[in-house]
Amino acid sequence: MTFVLTFLKIFLFILSITTFSYGSTNSSKYVRLLIIDSLKGEPYNTVRVSMIKELERLGYIQNKNLTIKYYSLGNYEGTGMNIWKHEEKNKHNDVIFLNGTIATKAFKEIALDDKNKFVFANVTDPVGVGIIDNFMNPPKHNFTGVSYPVRIEDRLRFIQKVFPKAKKIGLIYGNLPQSHSYKKWIQDALLLDEFKNLEVIFREVEFVKSESGHKRMARIAKRYILELNEKVDLFMSPNDTMGVQAPFAKMVYKNSNKPLIGLGRKDVMENWGATMSIYPSLPEAGITTAQMIYKLFNGSKIKDIIPQWPSTGVTFDLTKAKEFGIMIPKELIDEAGVNIKY
Numbered sequence: 001m002t003f004v005l006t007f008l009k010i011f012l013f014i015l016s017i018t019t020f021s022y023g024s025t026n027s028s029k030y031v032r033l034l035i036i037d038s039l040k041g042e043p044y045n046t047v048r049v050s051m052i053k054e055l056e057r058l059g060y061i062q063n064k065n066l067t068i069k070y071y072s073l074g075n076y077e078g079t080g081m082n083i084w085k086h087e088e089k090n091k092h093n094d095v096i097f098l099n100g101t102i103a104t105k106a107f108k109e110i111a112l113d114d115k116n117k118f119v120f121a122n123v124t125d126p127v128g129v130g131i132i133d134n135f136m137n138p139p140k141h142n143f144t145g146v147s148y149p150v151r152i153e154d155r156l157r158f159i160q161k162v163f164p165k166a167k168k169i170g171l172i173y174g175n176l177p178q179s180h181s182y183k184k185w186i187q188d189a190l191l192l193d194e195f196k197n198l199e200v201i202f203r204e205v206e207f208v209k210s211e212s213g214h215k216r217m218a219r220i221a222k223r224y225i226l227e228l229n230e231k232v233d234l235f236m237s238p239n240d241t242m243g244v245q246a247p248f249a250k251m252v253y254k255n256s257n258k259p260l261i262g263l264g265r266k267d268v269m270e271n272w273g274a275t276m277s278i279y280p281s282l283p284e285a286g287i288t289t290a291q292m293i294y295k296l297f298n299g300s301k302i303k304d305i306i307p308q309w310p311s312t313g314v315t316f317d318l319t320k321a322k323e324f325g326i327m328i329p330k331e332l333i334d335e336a337g338v339n340i341k342y
Contacts, residue, residue: 030065031297034093036083036107037072038100038122040211043148043244043264043282047121048099050286051293058294069093073103075209075241080106095119095293101178104143105129113141117296120145121289124178124239126307138303144292146285146308149239149263150278152185156195158278158314159234159261161329166233169200170258172221173238175207182239201228205242218247222255229256237263237274249273259324268315269341275320276328280310315339 033055037044052062060066069087073079080103087093098104098120107118108131118131120143126132131143159166171186173179186200203224208216221242225235235252237243243263252260253273260267262274264282292305314336316328333340 029297030067031060031094032067032069032091033293034087034096035068035070036080036096036098036103037070038102038104039075039214039241040072041214041245042266043122043280044099046282047286047289048097050283051097051121051290052286054287054290055293058290060294060297072211073106074211075102075207075213077102077106077109081110084110095296097121097289097293098123098143098145101125101129101148101176104131105177108143111142116142117302118143118145119289119292119296121285122148124148125181128181129177132307135307135309138306140303142302144302144305144307146288146292146310148280148285148310149182150280150312151309152182152189153192153195154312155236155261155278156186156189156198158332159236160195160198161332162276162326163234167197167199168232169198170203170225170228170232170235171200171238172203172205172224172228172235174217174240174242175204176240179204179238179240200236201232203228207241214242214245215247217242218245218251221248222251225252225255229258232258234258235260237261237267239263246270246272253320257324259320259326265313265315265339268317269339271317271341274317275324275326276314276316278312278314281313284311313339315341317341 035048062068071083096116096118098107098118100122101124104120104123108129120126126147131141132139183202189195190198205217205220235258237249237260242248249260249262249267249272259275260273262268262277264277264279266272267274267277288308295305314332316336318340321328
C-alpha cells in the first residue's frame with residue numbers, strides 16, 4: 001500500500017511538471033519585441049494595449065521573459081530609418097510590430113525581405129503598400145498582420161440600410177497614402193449596380209505631420225464641412241489619421257446639421273460626435289496580432305501566417321439619431337448589442 005501511494009505521488013508530481021511545462025512553453029525563452037506606432041493616440045493605443053495583454057495571457061510577460069521597446073514616428077516616415085539604424089546596431093529583435101500605415105510603409109522601404117519578422121496592424125491597404133499580395137495566400141515577403149478598415153462595400157451597405165433615401169455623401173480626407181487608396185476603393189465600389197444611386201463628394205486637405213497634426217487637419221477641414229453641409233445627406237469620417245481621432249468628429253458635429261458616420265466605436269460611445277459607425281474591432285485586432293507574434297516567437301515562419309481582415313461591429317448614438325430624425329432598423333440595433341449610446 002505504501003509503495004502504491006509513493007508511486008501515485010511521484011506520478012502526480014511528474015504530471016504536474018509536464019502540465020506546467022506545456023502551459024508555459026515560452027517561460028524560459030527570453031524574446032524581444034520592437035513596437036513602432038505611426039502616431040500616438042487612436043486607433044494605435046487600443047490595438048497595442050490589447051496585443052500586449054494577449055501576449056501576457058499567452059505567457060510572454062514584459063520584464064520577465066519579454067523585452068518591449070517602443071517608438072512613435074509622429075507620422076514622419078523618415079524617422080523609421082533612424083530607428084532602424086539604432087536597433088540593428090544594438091540588438092536583435094525577434095519580432096517587429098508595425099502599428100499603422102506610415103510605420104509599415106517606412107519599414108517596407110527599409111527591410112522588405114530582410115531577416116526580420118514584421119507583423120502589422122491598422123494598415124488601410126497592405127496590398128497597395130506592397131507588403132502582401134492578398135488575404136488568401138501565404139505572404140511572399142517578411143510581413144503579415146491584420147488590416148484596419150471595414151470593407152468599403154460593407155460601409156456603403158450599412159449607410160443604405162440606415163439612410164435608404166440618401167443620395168450624396170461628403171468625405172473630407174487628408175493627403176495620405178491610405179486616404180488615396182480608400183478613395184479609389186470608394187470610386188470602384190460606386191461603379192457597382194447596388195450603389196449606382198449614391199454619389200460621394202470628395203474634398204482633400206493637406207497632410208500635417210507631427211503628433212498633433214490631426215488637430216490642425218480637422219481645423220482645415222472645417223471650411224469644407226461648411227461648404228458641403230447643404231449639399232449632402234450625411235458625412236463619412238475619412239479612413240486616415242484625421243478621421244480616426246476625436247477632433248475631426250467633434251468639429252463636424254459642431255459645424256454641421258448632417259449626421260456623421262464614424263470609423264470607430266469610440267466615435268460614438270465616447271461622444272466624439274459621430275451618430276453611428278460600422279467599425280473594425282480594435283481589441284480583436286490586438287488579440288489576433290498577438291497570436292501571430294506568439295507563433296513567430298515559437299518558431300513559425302511568416303509564410304505560415306496568412307494576413308487577415310479585421311472583425312467588425314456597429315454602434316449607434318440614439319440621442320443623436322433622434323436629433324437628426326433617423327430611425328435605426330431594429331436588426332441593426334440588435335446587432336449593436338451593448339454598443340448603444342442613449
